[in-house]
Amino acid sequence: MDFLHAILTGPLTDIATDPVFFAEVVLGGLMAGVMYSLVALGFVLIFKASGVFNFAQGVMVLFSALTLVGFRELGVPMYLSLLLTVATMVILAIGIERVVLRPLVNQPDIILFMATIGLTFFLEGLGQILWGSDVKVLPINELGIYDGRLSLKVGGGSILISQLDLTAAVVATLLVAFLAVFFQKTRVGLALRAVADDHQGAMSVGIALKNIWVVVWAVAGFVAIVAGVMWGAKSGVQFSLALIALKALPVLILGGFTSVPGAIVGGLIIGVGEKIAEVYWGPAVGGAIENWFAYVLALIFLLFRPQGLFGERIIERV
Amino acid sequence: MLYREAGQFKASYAADQAIFPILQDRWIVIVALIAAFVLPTAFASDYWLQAVLIPFLIYALAALGLNLLLGYAGQLSLGTGGFMAVGAYATFKLTMAFPGLNILVVFLLAGLCAALVGLVFGIPSLRIKGFYLAVATLAAQFFLLWLFNKVPWFVDYASSGTITAPPRSVFGVMVTGPAASSAARYFVALSMVVLFAWMAKNLVRGRIGRSWMAIRDMDVAAEIIGIKPLPTKLLAFAVSSFLIGIAGAEFIFLYLGSAETLAFDINVSFLVLFMVILGGLGSILGSFLGAGFIVLIPILLANIPHLLGLSMPVDIQKDVELMVFGGLIIIFLILEPHGLARLWQIGKEKLRLWPFPH
Numbered sequence: 242m243d244f245l246h247a248i249l250t251g252p253l254t255d256i257a258t259d260p261v262f263f264a265e266v267v268l269g270g271l272m273a274g275v276m277y278s279l280v281a282l283g284f285v286l287i288f289k290a291s292g293v294f295n296f297a298q299g300v301m302v303l304f305s306a307l308t309l310v311g312f313r314e315l316g317v318p319m320y321l322s323l324l325l326t327v328a329t330m331v332i333l334a335i336g337i338e339r340v341v342l343r344p345l346v347n348q349p350d351i352i353l354f355m356a357t358i359g360l361t362f363f364l365e366g367l368g369q370i371l372w373g374s375d376v377k378v379l380p381i382n383e384l385g386i387y388d389g390r391l392s393l394k395v396g397g398g399s400i401l402i403s404q405l406d407l408t409a410a411v412v413a414t415l416l417v418a419f420l421a422v423f424f425q426k427t428r429v430g431l432a433l434r435a436v437a438d439d440h441q442g443a444m445s446v447g448i449a450l451k452n453i454w455v456v457v458w459a460v461a462g463f464v465a466i467v468a469g470v471m472w473g474a475k476s477g478v479q480f481s482l483a484l485i486a487l488k489a490l491p492v493l494i495l496g497g498f499t500s501v502p503g504a505i506v507g508g509l510i511i512g513v514g515e516k517i518a519e520v521y522w523g524p525a526v527g528g529a530i531e532n533w534f535a536y537v538l539a540l541i542f543l544l545f546r547p548q549g550l551f552g553e554r555i556i557e558r559v
Numbered sequence: 560m561l562y563r564e565a566g567q568f569k570a571s572y573a574a575d576q577a578i579f580p581i582l583q584d585r586w587i588v589i590v591a592l593i594a595a596f597v598l599p600t601a602f603a604s605d606y607w608l609q610a611v612l613i614p615f616l617i618y619a620l621a622a623l624g625l626n627l628l629l630g631y632a633g634q635l636s637l638g639t640g641g642f643m644a645v646g647a648y649a650t651f652k653l654t655m656a657f658p659g660l661n662i663l664v665v666f667l668l669a670g671l672c673a674a675l676v677g678l679v680f681g682i683p684s685l686r687i688k689g690f691y692l693a694v695a696t697l698a699a700q701f702f703l704l705w706l707f708n709k710v711p712w713f714v715d716y717a718s719s720g721t722i723t724a725p726p727r728s729v730f731g732v733m734v735t736g737p738a739a740s741s742a743a744r745y746f747v748a749l750s751m752v753v754l755f756a757w758m759a760k761n762l763v764r765g766r767i768g769r770s771w772m773a774i775r776d777m778d779v780a781a782e783i784i785g786i787k788p789l790p791t792k793l794l795a796f797a798v799s800s801f802l803i804g805i806a807g808a809e810f811i812f813l814y815l816g817s818a819e820t821l822a823f824d825i826n827v828s829f830l831v832l833f834m835v836i837l838g839g840l841g842s843i844l845g846s847f848l849g850a851g852f853i854v855l856i857p858i859l860l861a862n863i864p865h866l867l868g869l870s871m872p873v874d875i876q877k878d879v880e881l882m883v884f885g886g887l888i889i890i891f892l893i894l895e896p897h898g899l900a901r902l903w904q905i906g907k908e909k910l911r912l913w914p915f916p917h
Contacts, residue, residue: 294690344893351635351689352892355836358829359888366881374874484825490694498690533705536698543687543695 255521265401266520267513272406274512275413276475279468280489281496281504282416283461288498289437290457292350293342296357297364299489301462303482304368305330306469310379310478311372319380323466330462338454365483374480379473409471416467417505420460429456437499491539496550503551511535562910578760595749600742608741609814611854616748617809619850622834623752623759623843624802629832630841631763632795633775634684635692638699640827642800643807644820645673645703648713650808651722655715662727662735666751666808673804674797676703681796685789688778700828704820723817735812744813751809755802760843762798771795772841803831833884837891839900848899856883 256263283298308329312322341356424430435443436453444450472482488511496507519531562583569575579585599612621639628634649669654662680699684692707713714722726736733739734747762768770791773781782788811818830853838849857880864871871879895901 341889341893348892348896352896354635354690354693355832356889356892358832359885359892361885362829362881363885363889366878366883366885369878370875370882374878487697487825490697494691494694530705533698533701536694536701540683540695540698543683543691 251521251525266516268402269406270513270516271509272403272410272512273516274509275406275410276468276471276508277488277492277511278505278508279409279413279416279464279471281492281508282413282420282501283464283468284489284493285496285498285501285504286420286461286464287457289501290433291342291436291454292353292440293357294350294354294498295461296354297360298461298465299483299487300361300364300368301330301333301465302469302472303478303480304333304364304469305462305466306379306473306478306482307368307372307377309466309470310377310473313380314377326466327463330466331459334455334458334462337458338451342454343451361483365480369480377473377478379470379478405471405474409475412467412471413505416464417501420501423460433457488535491535494539495542497548500551506550511538514538561913562907578757578764592753595753596746599745605741608745611858613741613745613748613814615851615854616745616752617806617814618831618834618854619847620748620752620755620809621803621806621831622838622846622850623756624799624806625831626835626838626840626842626846627759627763627771627802628795628799629835630839630845631768631775632771632792632799634681634792634795635689636696636796636799637693637825637828637832638680638696638703639803639831640823640825641700641703642673642677642803643810643827644707644823645676645800646670646804646807647811647818647823648707648722649673649804650812651724652713652715654725654727658725658727661729662812663729663747663751666805666812669808670801670805673807674801677796677800677803678793681793681800684792684796697825700825704823708820719819721817721819722811724812727812737816748809748813751805755805756843756847759802763843767791767794775841833888836888837898839898840896842898842900844903845898845900848903852899853884856880856887 280298280302283301284295287293287295287298305326309322309326312325313319317325337360341360342353345353345356424434432443432448432453433456435446435448436450440450443453469478469482476482489508492504492507492511494507495510496503496505515531515534518534523530564581564583567580567582569580574580579588599608603612621643624642625636625639628636646669649672650665653665653668654660657665676699680696683695687695708720711717711720714720717723724735726733726738728734729747732743734743763771770781770786773784773786774788774791774795778788781791807823810822815822834849834853835846836849837852838847839845860876860880860883864876891898
């Protein structure tokens, strides 16, 4: 009886009695969701343009953050090390296209997926050999980002917002706007959309597929840097970053694999859902449900809407 | 020359349908089996049994299970660690509740528990496939480990949160617990893996295995020729989880002795997946080759710098291991997508002609 109360009615009365706290939880969830969206964005870009489900995106986030901090610790000025990191990710994109993607052209999707799992392990090892495996602190102050807390007066109480989360939200918005312009208004963007629609069609009108792949992986690398800086600032640059990034997978399922807005909305839903579940329902079942809640939410979602919120509907009759 | 089937005529249907129709294959299997049962118990040191051979056999069983699901039925699962944990915890609960029950029977029952859980998490495979299914099985991985971690009932309310293998004997010989000898545990693991490899081999060359392969190759065509996707896929999940569950039970009871959920984290899932890919998708032999390969690599990496007179710090060695695993996966997918088992097959083709050129 107590258990039923803790699951069915307790949380709801808690929400009703303290709406300001509820608002704070939702806001915190939204901010965490922005972080997931940043990682999911990289997945969607690559999937749209090449049909490759890039499992290594999470490790690319870790790798870029490690590289940035690594250069900074060598005494390179912050902005220069940022440039160097961008250069590294471009080189990495070229390398991946050469070594992994080109030989595997026309293989089944699942083979490419498993190749990116291999890539994940490879980058994990490489990143830690190059830059060491201890937890590093990202000096975000040098990028003009400050980690403070803002207090917002609402109704009877006040809501605390982390300045860092707010910055992340702004950066994510800018990034999406930039990507939208890039995809819609530039020649390269047009070529990318053509490749996404139809590989063979794009090739027959003279688009060089391999260059496009390098561009896409470089852009995904760039998104990974942004996500890496934000995550790194939030929780330190460390190994677990790659695992947190796995959370982007349920986000993708929720939003649909081929939709940029889907990645954003999916991230926000997962972020909010996870926080609410953890705060209100977590204590009833022993806590730490954040680890799997997103996956189970995605699983249930899959049963009813396999293409995600905004994904393309694939009609198959089996 | 050495490996020629010319002149071996089959005079009956039974001979034609034999599990190893070629004489040389039969001899290889018989010799390998005798060697596997006799040599290590007589000659191998405790270190070899404990650190190499026992984990190899256990991983081989897990890889066999995943191979049935991924290689034969074509359903990608990243929840191997979770299903192994189900087997381990079910064994623990069952043997604590019924101490008199033969531990081998308990292993089988635990496998059935894992099969049930596998069935539940296999249900989404009806509507989704490919990457979507991979993410769905990740849900199994995280949810199951969380469950075993959070609910104290699963560890019999032990304050440490770990499960420990109690001493159990089979036919008067200790096989689990601290008192069991490595040789006895090796013997149990070997018998189990031989039994299930034989079962799996017969399964995949019969009606069930063929319907799995039909689903894998083209699900629409499979349904048109009268294979029901629902029971076929679910059966693949159940059989695969059954084997993986038993492997998980052995992992605790025959190998580690005691462990918490950390022993079954997502890295185990990836490790077993790598064994299947490297060994050969859709090959029983491949599961064994892949498991042996992956178990041996860390040992080689630990010893090679030593032999060359270099010293390598442990953390660097771990990172190199990751890079080697990842690199090998990519290389194998590009150069030999059918894995080590295909290399063995190519070797046999060569032996057929050797030493003559044509």
